[in-house]
Amino acid sequence: MRRSFARIVSIAAALVCIAAVVSCSKPAPEQAKAVEVNMFQLKVEIKDALDGYAAAYSAAHPGVTVKVETLGGGQDFGGAMKAKAQAGQMPDIFVIEGLGGYNVWKDYIADLSGEPWVKDTDLAMKVDGKIVGFPVAIEGYGLAYNADILAKAGIDPATLTTRAAYEKAFAKLDSMKKELGISAPVSMAASVAGGMWWVAAQHNLACYWGGGLAFDDTSVIDKALKGELDEARFTQYAKYLQLLYKYADQNILLNGSYDDQVGAFAQGKTAFLHQGNWVDPNLKQLGVTFPIGYAPHAFLDTEEKGLYLFAPSWYCVNSKSPNAEAAKAFLTAMATTPEGHDYMVNKAGMIPAFKSVTLKPAGQLSQALMAANAKGGNYGVFFGMLPDGAGQNVFGPIFDLFAQNQNDLPRFISDMKKAVANIPNM
Amino acid sequence: MRRHRLVNVLFVAPCVFAFAMNIIIPFGFGLYYSMTDWNGVSPDIHFVGLANFAGLFSSPDFIYSFIITVAYTAINIVLVNAVSFGLSLIVTGRIRGRNFLRAGFFIPYLIGGIVLGYIWQFIFNNALVAVGKSLSIAALQSSFLSKPGTVIWIMSIVNTWQYAGYIMLIYVAAIQGIPASLMEAAEVDGANYPTRVFKILMPMMANAFTISLFLTLTTSFKQFDMNLTLTNGGPATRFMDTPIKASQLLAMNIFNTATANRMAEAQAKAVVLFVALVVVALLQVAANKKKEVEL
Numbered sequence: 001m002r003r004s005f006a007r008i009v010s011i012a013a014a015l016v017c018i019a020a021v022v023s024c025s026k027p028a029p030e031q032a033k034a035v036e037v038n039m040f041q042l043k044v045e046i047k048d049a050l051d052g053y054a055a056a057y058s059a060a061h062p063g064v065t066v067k068v069e070t071l072g073g074g075q076d077f078g079g080a081m082k083a084k085a086q087a088g089q090m091p092d093i094f095v096i097e098g099l100g101g102y103n104v105w106k107d108y109i110a111d112l113s114g115e116p117w118v119k120d121t122d123l124a125m126k127v128d129g130k131i132v133g134f135p136v137a138i139e140g141y142g143l144a145y146n147a148d149i150l151a152k153a154g155i156d157p158a159t160l161t162t163r164a165a166y167e168k169a170f171a172k173l174d175s176m177k178k179e180l181g182i183s184a185p186v187s188m189a190a191s192v193a194g195g196m197w198w199v200a201a202q203h204n205l206a207c208y209w210g211g212g213l214a215f216d217d218t219s220v221i222d223k224a225l226k227g228e229l230d231e232a233r234f235t236q237y238a239k240y241l242q243l244l245y246k247y248a249d250q251n252i253l254l255n256g257s258y259d260d261q262v263g264a265f266a267q268g269k270t271a272f273l274h275q276g277n278w279v280d281p282n283l284k285q286l287g288v289t290f291p292i293g294y295a296p297h298a299f300l301d302t303e304e305k306g307l308y309l310f311a312p313s314w315y316c317v318n319s320k321s322p323n324a325e326a327a328k329a330f331l332t333a334m335a336t337t338p339e340g341h342d343y344m345v346n347k348a349g350m351i352p353a354f355k356s357v358t359l360k361p362a363g364q365l366s367q368a369l370m371a372a373n374a375k376g377g378n379y380g381v382f383f384g385m386l387p388d389g390a391g392q393n394v395f396g397p398i399f400d401l402f403a404q405n406q407n408d409l410p411r412f413i414s415d416m417k418k419a420v421a422n423i424p425n426m
Numbered sequence: 427m428r429r430h431r432l433v434n435v436l437f438v439a440p441c442v443f444a445f446a447m448n449i450i451i452p453f454g455f456g457l458y459y460s461m462t463d464w465n466g467v468s469p470d471i472h473f474v475g476l477a478n479f480a481g482l483f484s485s486p487d488f489i490y491s492f493i494i495t496v497a498y499t500a501i502n503i504v505l506v507n508a509v510s511f512g513l514s515l516i517v518t519g520r521i522r523g524r525n526f527l528r529a530g531f532f533i534p535y536l537i538g539g540i541v542l543g544y545i546w547q548f549i550f551n552n553a554l555v556a557v558g559k560s561l562s563i564a565a566l567q568s569s570f571l572s573k574p575g576t577v578i579w580i581m582s583i584v585n586t587w588q589y590a591g592y593i594m595l596i597y598v599a600a601i602q603g604i605p606a607s608l609m610e611a612a613e614v615d616g617a618n619y620p621t622r623v624f625k626i627l628m629p630m631m632a633n634a635f636t637i638s639l640f641l642t643l644t645t646s647f648k649q650f651d652m653n654l655t656l657t658n659g660g661p662a663t664r665f666m667d668t669p670i671k672a673s674q675l676l677a678m679n680i681f682n683t684a685t686a687n688r689m690a691e692a693q694a695k696a697v698v699l700f701v702a703l704v705v706v707a708l709l710q711v712a713a714n715k716k717k718e719v720e721l
Contacts, residue, residue, distance in 0.1 A: 076685055081467075104465055107468065192662055192671055193660025195658050250568075251569070255571055393682055393686060396671075397669040397671050398662070400662035400669070401669040404661065415668075415669055
């Protein structure tokens with residue numbers, strides 16, 4: 001009798017547990033169509049600004065709540081997204097960083113071709129004629145210079161438009177190191193160990209893919225995707241890279257980290273820095289007061305005057321989400337309303353990819369980019385079209401090895417030729 | 427009897443459930459995915475048989491990672507065990523401050539591998555280079571971490587620094603478990619210290635060697651965190667005429683493959699790592715077991 005009572009109690013307890021689990025896994029019924037848009041992004045530096053903007057937007061739009069989740073500092077965003085997708089918690093707005101990301105997530109990516117902001121930008125992500133991504137910002141780079149040091153050395157940055165001009169300027173700076181108080185002309189990084197492969201093997205290599213061509217001319221990288229390297233063009237590029245390597249601070253080049261590289265420039269120990277406008281906040285933090293500008297990466301024998309501009313990432317809308325329309329409206333508001341512009345420029349410190357924005361960013365390099373963007377004649381950045389891992393796992397070691405053996409130009413070219421020939425199999 | 431069996435099953439069930447959900451089922455899935463072309467997201471998965479495995483043994487970066495992982499493990503087994511055995515002899519001897527020393531040697535083990543990697547990276551890249559420059563010592567002026575030939579050794583040294591204290595504790599426990607009378611008898615019989623250590627101490631603590639060798643072997647084979655922060659796989663070197671990363675151990679190779687959205691290929695690499703580790707570990711344990719003596 002007693003035993004059967006215990007059994008009943010235990011069975012009842014088990015049933016309660018099961019019921020609890022089942023009821024938890026069922027979504028709570030929607031109340032009065034309150035829509036919650038979940039956004040998942042990876043730019044830690046704009047987290048507070050974006051959270052603030054999302055809260056203001058939610059307050060201004062009753063019935064819509066935008067929640068932003070940010071994945072911090074260099075964590076594996078792709079991995080976190082996969083975990084979310086597997087758990088059935090796919091966000092409504094998420095970030096992709098190029099064609100590789102598009103191919104992984106294409107089943108979830110909504111067509112944004114009909115959105116009102118599309119006509120206002122050149123940098124929306126386009127695949128097969130469809131607009132699929134909202135450009136988060138414009139980023140870009142040239143070779144940043146310390147105008148004070150160049151003036152002291154008697155070099156006019158406006159003349160730095162050919163490889164020959166750079167060679168002369170670097171040699172002059174190198175001979176005046178003591179007078180100028182610099183340790184090397186260039187602050188360049190190429191080390192796999194320091195996690196800086198992307199400076200050389202992605203951003204610098206992008207000069208080869210897009211430099212001197214029309215902004216949307218992808219012919220060179222299209223060829224590479226079929227396995228062909230344009231040897232004449234690449235040789236010119238390799239000579240330019242060799243110059244940057246040769247006149248770089250060797251310790252930073254071979255094992256420096258991001259902080260080492262940017263720090264050397266900020267302390268006035270180098271005249272040039274190979275970095276994009278994202279270093280503006282770092283330079284401000286390091287108390288930089290000297291005037292800075294961008295010179296073009298002029299690697300060709302002919303003259304080049306443009307900077308490299310790109311959208312580093314795009315917001316995509318989850319096409320399978322019931323909140324897709326609310327998510328699209330949120331992005332549209334960001335691109336078209338004064339509050340959205342204020343958020344992008346003043347709060348987040350980004351350069352918006354939309355031409356109708358008239359606000360000016362604060363950083364010197366960002367201003368230089370914005371001026372270049374207004375002037376035109378810039379070059380596109382296409383490394384995002386390469387297969388995933390090509391930069392980090394294939395080109396990275398090649399560029400690192402070339403930094404270790406800077407005189408072996410033919411070897412570098414043949415290594416790259418072989419690596420590019422293998423791209424179609426990746 | 428019958429009720430007993432039910433009770434047994436009920437008691438074991440939670441553990442079996444957790445073990446199955448966390449180990450067995452994911453392991454089965456892993457094996458399956460290693461034979462597909464899955465990218466981690468796409469719902470359409472194709473079975474490709476052993477194609478992923480076939481590709482591995484012709485890719486220079488994987489072969490190199492495999493070789494240096496074996497080399498790194500071999501260096502580590504010798505270095506960690508030699509150092510920790512030496513330390514254990516010191517701290518079980520008659521010196522003053524034994525307990526303080528024990529604690530001191532153990533502390534590096536309490537520092538996480540990530541933090542430790544960054545600290546040693548700073549030491550090798552900045553501190554030693556600065557010393558080399560100010561004293562004009564040529565060998566120190568470029569970082570050891572930037573030399574493809576030395577980087578594995580540097581990693582082993584850092585790993586030894588971290589891990590020796592932990593293995594030392596195992597040896598200390600084993601040494602203390604040996605009856606003092608044995609050592610005293612040998613001493614009375616005129617055996618000198620090295621003879622006592624090699625002929626009495628080491629055979630008597632053979633089971634401690636089994637455990638310690640097993641632990642160093644498996645942890646070295648799976649090394650990841652310190653690898654990531656200390657060297658990040660760098661610098662580059664040339665192998666089979668292809669530039670590859672000179673210090674990318676297997677675990678990191680798998681990680682970098684996976685983060686490039688090549689999940690199935692990464693999974694195939696992981697299966698290879700698993701099989702290699704099981705084979706090597708079983709051989710090692712079998713070899714060591716033969717030398718153990720019962721008291």
